[in-house]
C-alpha cells in the first residue's frame with residue numbers, strides 16, 4: 001500500500017510475542033513533509049510499530065520501505081544510519097552527562113586520541129539551534145526539565161541526519177507551553193521535508209498538528225486518512241474503539257455527606273503557603289494547574305510519601321498519621337502516582353502480583369499466608385473490570401502496553417473499598433474508550449461514598465468529571481469553583497501566573 | 503470490552519521458564535551417573551549432599567536478599583566467626599546451649615547492623631557488607647587468636663556427624679531450610695514484599711510495603727542462618743576455624759545466579775536455587791572423582807557460571 005511518493009512505508013508488517021499478536025499485516029505510507037498521526041486503543045500496537053521502525057524489534061513478517069527501498073532494520077544502529085529516529089516517551093539519554101556529551105554520544109569529535117572539547121561544544125550548540133532551544137551545552141542533563149530533555153533528544157536525532165522522525169506520546173508529560181514549543185519544532189521539521197509519525201491519545205492534537213492519520217485496532221490496520229478534511233473526532237473514535245462513544249464523562253450528580261477528607265494548614269516542600277481544603281464523602285474534586293503548580297507535591301504530602309512540616313489531615317474525622325504511605329493507607333488514603341514507570345509498576349512481576357500488591361494485606365490466612373484463591377479471583381476480576389489487555393494474569397506487567405500498565409496500577413487501588421483515593425493524572429496514556437470506563441468507575445466509587453481527588457493537566461477531564469475544581473498556581477490553591485461555575489476560561493485564567501493573566 | 507482470544511505461549515517456553523535449571527540438573531546427573539565411575543554410589547552421593555549443605559542453607563537467605571535487590575558479602579565471615587565464637591563459649595561454659603545461643607545471637611546482631619546500614623541509612627549494600635565482611639573476619643581471628651578452636655563438648659558433634667534414615671543431619675537441616683524459605687518466599691506476604699521491593703523500591707513504598715522493616719528482617723535472618731551454618735560446619739569439623747569459608751559468599755551468590763535469581767532484584771524461585779546449589783555441588787564432585795586438579799576446577803566453575811547466565815539471556819531473547 002506504500003506508494004512511490006511515500007517517504008516511509010509499512011508493508012504487511014506483523015509482530016508476534018508469546019501469546020500476543022501485536023501487529024497483524026499492517027500496511028500504510030507516510031509522505032515526506034507531512035505529520036502522520038498513528039492512533040489506536042491501548043495495546044493496539046502503536047509502540048510496537050515504532051520499535052520495529054527503530055530497529056529494536058525484528059518483525060515476524062513484512063517490510064519497511066524508505067524512499068522506495070525495501071528495508072528491515074536488524075539493529076537500532078542500522079535504523080539510525082538509514083536516517084530514522086524514534087523519540088520514545090522514556091528518553092534514552094544519560095542524566096549524569098552534560099547536554100553536549102549526550103547530543104554527540106557515540107560520535108565525539110577527537111583530536112588524536114583525545115576528546116576535542118571545543119569542537120564538542122560548537123557542534124552541540126549548532127544542534128541545539130536546530131530546535132531553537134536556549135539550553136547550555138554544559139548543563140548537566142539530569143537537571144533539565146523533562147521538556148528540555150525531550151528537545152535534546154530531538155536535536156540528537158537531527159544531528160544524526162534523521163529524515164524520518166517518530167514520536168511516541170511526546171506531550172503526555174509536557175505543560176501547555178512546552179507542548180506549543182514542541183509543535184513549533186515539529187512544524188519546522190515538516191517544512192524541511194521530514195516525514196513525521198506521531199503517536200498520541202489526544203485527538204485535539206491530531207487536528208491541530210497532523211496532515212494524515214492511521215488508526216490501528218488490535219494490531220490490525222483499520223483506516224488511513226490521507227487528508228483530514230472531512231474527518232471528525234467521532235469518525236476517528238469510532239474507528240479506534242469500534243463503536244459509538246458519545247458522552248465519555250457520563251457525569252451524574254450524586255449525594256454528598258460531610259466528613260470525608262479534611263486538610264488543615266498542610267505545609268511542606270513545594271507549597272508556598274499552608275493549604276486547607278476538604279472533600280465530602282461521595283464527592284469528586286479535580287485539581288487543575290499548570291505543570292509545576294505544586295499539585296503533585298501536595299498529593300505526595302497527603303499520601304505520606306513526603307513528611308509535612310505542619311498541618312493536619314483527617315479522614316472521616318480521625319487524624320491520619322503522615323510521613324509514610326503505609327500509615328496513610330491504613331488510615332484511609334490511597335494514592336496512585338503520576339510516574340507509572342518509576343513509582344507505579346514493578347515491571348519484573350506479573351500483572352496479578354502488581355494488582356494484589358496493596359490489598360492482599362487484608363486477605364491473609366492466619367495473618368501470614370497468602371490466600372491463593374483470593375489472589376486469583378481478585379486479579380481476574382480487576383483485569384475484567386478495567387479491561388486490561390494482557391495475554392494472561394501471569395504475564396509480566398512490563399510487557400503490557402503503556403496504557404494497560406496504567407489500568408493495572410489503577411486496579412491495585414480499586415480492589416478494596418477505600419475512604420479517600422488520590423489519583424495523580426489517572427488517564428495519562430489511556431485510550432478514549434478506556435478513559436470513559438475509568439470515569440464510570442470513579443463515579444461508581446464516589447457513589448459508594450469514597451472521597452475522590454483527581455489531579456489532571458487536561459482541562460476537559462477536570463471539568464467533565466469533578467463536582468468541584470481547585471486550581472493550584474505556584475504552590476498555593478489559587479481558586480475554587482463549583483461545577484456550575486467552572487467554565488474553561490475562568491479555570492484556565494486562574495491557573496495562569498498572575499503576570500500572564502493580566 | 504470484547505477482545506479476540508489470544509494464542510497461548512508455546513508449551514516449551516513455559517516448561518523451560520519454570521523448570522529450566524531442574525532439567526539441566528537432571529541432565530548433568532544422568533551424564534555423571536553414566537560417565538563418571540563411583541558417582542552413583544551411596545557414599546559418594548552422601549558426601550555430595552554434605553558438601554553442599556552449608557551453601558544450601560545460606561543460599562536460602564541470600565536468595566531473599568538478592569530478591570529484595572541487595573547483596574550480602576559478609577556471610578562467609580559470619581560462618582567462620584560463628585563457629586569460632588560457638589566453640590570458645592562452649593569450651594568456657596561447658597554448655598552446648600550457651601555456645602549455640604551466643605553464635606546465633608552474634609549472627610543476628612551482625613545481620614541486623616547490616617540491615618540498618620543498608621535499609622535505614624541508605625548505604626549501598628555492596629559497600630556495607632564488604633566492610634562487615636572484613637570486620638567480622640577480623641573478629642573471628644581476634645576471638646580465636648588466629649588458631650582453630652577445638653571443641654571439647656562431645657554432645658555438640660551430633661549436630662554434624664550423625665545421620666537419620668541414612669541421611670546426615672546437616673543435610674536434613676538444609677532441606678528444612680529449603681522448605682521454610684520456600685514457604686516464606688512463595689506463600690507469605692513477607693516473600694512477596696521482598697520481591698516487590700527488589701522489583702521497584704519506590705513503587706513498593708508507595709503501595710504501603712514496609713520497605714525498611716522487610717530489608718532489616720532479611721539481613722537479620724541472613725545473619726542467623728549463616729551463623730547456624732557456621733555452627734553445623736564447626737560440629738562437622740569438631741572445631742571452630744577462623745579462616746574457613748573464604749570466598750564462600752561468592753559461591754553462594756553463584757549458586758543463586760545459577761538458580762536464575764536476578765541480581766537487580768525482583769526475581770527469585772526457590773526450586774531453581776536448589777537446582778543451582780546442586781549443580782555447583784555436582785560439578786565439583788564429578789571433577790574430584792575425575793581427578794581434575796583444583797587449579798582447573800576454578801576455571802571450570804567460572805565457565806559454568808558464565809554459561810548459565812548466557813543460557814538465561816538466550817531464554818529471554820525471544
Ligand SMILES: Nc1ncnc2c1ncn2[C@@H]1O[C@H](COP(=O)(O)OP(=O)(O)OP(=O)(O)O)[C@@H](O)[C@H]1O
Pocket residue numbers: 017018020021022040041042043044045046047048049389390399400401402403404429431
Ligand atoms: N516485548 C513484549 N512482549 C510481549 N508482549 C508485548 C511486548 N511488547 C508489546 N507487547 C504486547 O503487544 C501489544 C501491543 O503493545 P503496544 O505497546 O504496541 O501498544 P500501544 O498501541 O503502544 O498501546 P498504548 O497506547 O497503551 O501505549 C500489547 O498487547 C502488549 O502487551
Ligand SMILES: [Mg+2]
Pocket residue numbers: 046047048168401402403
Ligand atoms: Mg505505547
